Every structure is written in C-alpha cells, then in structure tokens.
Amino acid sequence: MEVLRLYFVMAIFAFILALCVPSINGQVPEPAPAPTSDGVAIDQGIAYLLMLVALAITYIIH
Structure with missing residues (x-):
C-alpha cells in the first residue's frame, strides 16, 4: 500500500514538474x-600590464 502511495506522489510530482518546466519537453x-x-x-x-x-x-x- 505504501508503494502505491509513493508511486502516486511521484506521478503527481512529475506531472507538476512537466507543467512548470516546459523546456524539458524538447524546446531548445x-x-x-x-x-x-x-x-x-x-x-x-594593456593598461594593467603597463601598471605592473x-x-x-x-x-x-x-
């Protein structure tokens, strides 16, 4: 049950990230x-060299 909850949270996070960062979608x-x-x-x-x-x-x- 915990694994399913973890997969669900990861899927939601990936979806939000895909919406917020469109450059990941292939835009160069x-x-x-x-x-x-x-x-x-x-x-x-030249001025620095002359001062040295x-x-x-x-x-x-x-």
Whole structure:
C-alpha cells in the first residue's frame, strides 16, 4: 500500500514538474549571440600590464 502511495506522489510530482518546466519537453533555447569586442578589454589589459611594469621598475629602483 505504501508503494502505491509513493508511486502516486511521484506521478503527481512529475506531472507538476512537466507543467512548470516546459523546456524539458524538447524546446531548445536559441543560441547566445557571439561575443564582440569593442577594444575596451584590450586597452584595459594593456593598461594593467603597463601598471605592473611600472610597479616592478619602482620596486627594483628602491
């Protein structure tokens, strides 16, 4: 009797989950757009590198 009750609860849970999460039913989300670079990340990377070089030179001099 307990097994039947467990199966019933699992069936109800699966039904509610299927209604609430429609992406499980085979719908595929559209792919994300390709990342683009406007040069800001490259400029920031160069600035960080130059700051590290300046820090290293300052450390060596002192």
